[in-house]
Amino acid sequence: MGFTGEVVSPGAGFSGVAGFEHPPEKPELSAARLSHIQLLEAESIHIIREVAAEFQKPVMLYSIGKDSSVMLRLAQKAFHPGPIPFPLLHVDTGYKFREMLEFRDRYTAELGLKLIVWRNEQAIADGANPFALGTQRCCGLLKTQALLDGLKAHGFDAAFGGARRDEEKSRAKERIFSFRDAAGQWDPKNQRPELWNLFNGRIGPGESIRVFPLSNWTELDIWHYIHLEKIPIVPLYFAKERRMLVRGDSLIPIEQPFVKGLPGEEQWVKCRLRSLGCSPCTGAIRSDADTLPKIIAELMAMRNSERANRVIDHDQDGSMEIKKREGYF
């Protein structure tokens, strides 16, 4: 007796050794098949709506980067024609690019969104910077601590983040609903299994979740979607002549007074940023890609993993997993 309690004839579709005497049946609606982008979009919208329905006080982490921009558009779509029923939270380390902040203020005002900016003012006043503290401690104070404090101060019980599983090895196992204990910490051993599209949004007092609606998007999907949907992004992503410190292969943006070059290091370079972080820790790449199709072409040709340009992941193998345990996204 079979244990499934259902009767299917296994003989029917069975392929023999020569393999493919019975090719898989053609889908009924082949002309109307959904594309991968439509499928990803549908999944993300479902996730965003679930969180809005099941949590008391959600917030969307808004980093101003390309992934955040896509996430924000998906939130607009999720509640259309209504407004997005939660605010945005930007954790400002004090070292964000000027162009990022300008973009943030203009775009969120244009969309009429509620934006909360949170800074670790004490650490900023104490002059925290990556050169004095090392990137680990600097991120710990200005990003992780600030984020935890900001979430706590407002009593947010769910925070959307734009992280993708294809970004980095330790993210490949990340849940879509990522559970955090009352201290905001991530226990990789104690994550809830996620099956089908059923998400367990139950939490106890003080506990919270991080939600990653873009988990299954790849970097190419993100760019493609930005292109298709004409989503505005920060101009730093596009190549142009910029004043940079050129050190070996690295192009270091000159935004902060403590970023000082040796004689001759400061040059005009046609370059762009592949991911936006804090200016002292985000390297630019030499590039001519000044349109979205060119960026996509470059991406397809280059195939270096994205975060290789971020200084922070280099200092220690598996450093991302450690940061995540402490509460970083």
Next chain:
Amino acid sequence: MAVLENAVPVIEPEQDIEQLLEADRRKDLLRFSTAGSVDDGKSTLIGRMLYDSRSVYEDTVKSVTKDAAIDFALLTDGLRAEREQGITIDVAYRYFSTPRRKFIIADTPGHEQYTRNMATGASTADVAIVLVDARKGILDQTRRHASIAALLGIPVVIAAVNKMDLVGFSEEVFEQHRQSLQKLARQLEIPELIPVPVSALDGDNVVHSSSRTPWYDGPTLLELLETVPLAIEKSHAGFRLPVQRVIRPHQDFRGFAGQIAAGTIRPGDEVVALPSGVRTRVRSISTWDGDLQVARAPQSVTLTLEDEADISRGDMIAAVNAPPRKASRLEATLVWMQSKPLRPGATYLLKHTTQTVRARVVQIRSRLDVEHLQQIPADALDLNAIGTVVLETSRPLLADLYRENRSTGSFILIDPADHATAGAGMIRDIVEAAQRAHGHGALALIAIDNSALAAQLEEHLLDAGVLVVRTRLTER
């Protein structure tokens, strides 16, 4: 280790990118899970597939290349590193694409203690790849992997008979395995099981056809993955939209938002709102991109209706001619996922589509002995056990059988104490309220102090078509 034959992928700079994107937009998305015993070559196979389909980053390839040879297993094997470092062993998701399709791999560890991880990876998979070592054939673990795929309703299972190079690419060996696999598929009621002879290490029949298996003229592993239909295209359930949220920005708009769980919908279609039973028609399918003329599973949409209907989260809008069933007593296959065992009488929260109700475990019918594929009696389900249970819910679910539709036939159980996801369930049978109530005049009151006995008696009575109400006479 294999020799690095082709340089790292680079596209032609002049290639017309818009054309490329146009082609990219035509790709759909196939999800598949992989399971194999340790050392069957799963990591090597995935690495080979990513590499031969040119889906790996240059810096990644460099980091696993030694003496011009790539260690394919290292390309992807997060799990191995974890095993060694004692970090997390879990489902790892990976992404790649070919000119025809995008793929998501749910890479799951194969050992018994990871049954729940395998079930997780399998729950959304369109295809399962089960690894078989050509030297060993079907092992207990193979049966486990195949039966999990069958239970989770994966319509197509590909058996990658690996390490064919170590059996001299022998047709007889493959034929033997093929026959036992076929038998296994029949036993497990797997609709389609396709064996492919491969060498993950050398790349035979993974992406490119091998000249070393002239007797095999079937597709390569990747060709199969590129052509099998998505699981959702096989569902024949009528239209269902579990309502996630009511969107009401102003007086003139009242929309019901959700992800379509089955079927197709057009403006003008007649629908029924459940549980209220109100019938009406779809006025519009509203999205940010404008109103749609047609929408289908699994799109996320917002419906407006012709008539006022009292609908809220947890309700369902369904096709009038093929609505889901109301289920407050159901038989389900459960994969148990927490260390605290499941016992009869316990109560959990049950999340099904967008509604969460209380559910009581009426009975554990049996546990599956995966190695022998037999149902054996059980009075508890431990972590990683698979069993058949009877549940009773506080409010009726609007459900289908899992084999009819995955999305409206599945649920999770949540521990009310610590909120852990305790189990994953697949509805096998629904005992309809009407069916259970059919006419019996007599009323008997039986007091029993033994819950196992009570469950047994209840079972017999139910089988006899008697309406049974179980209640607690004293406070515990």
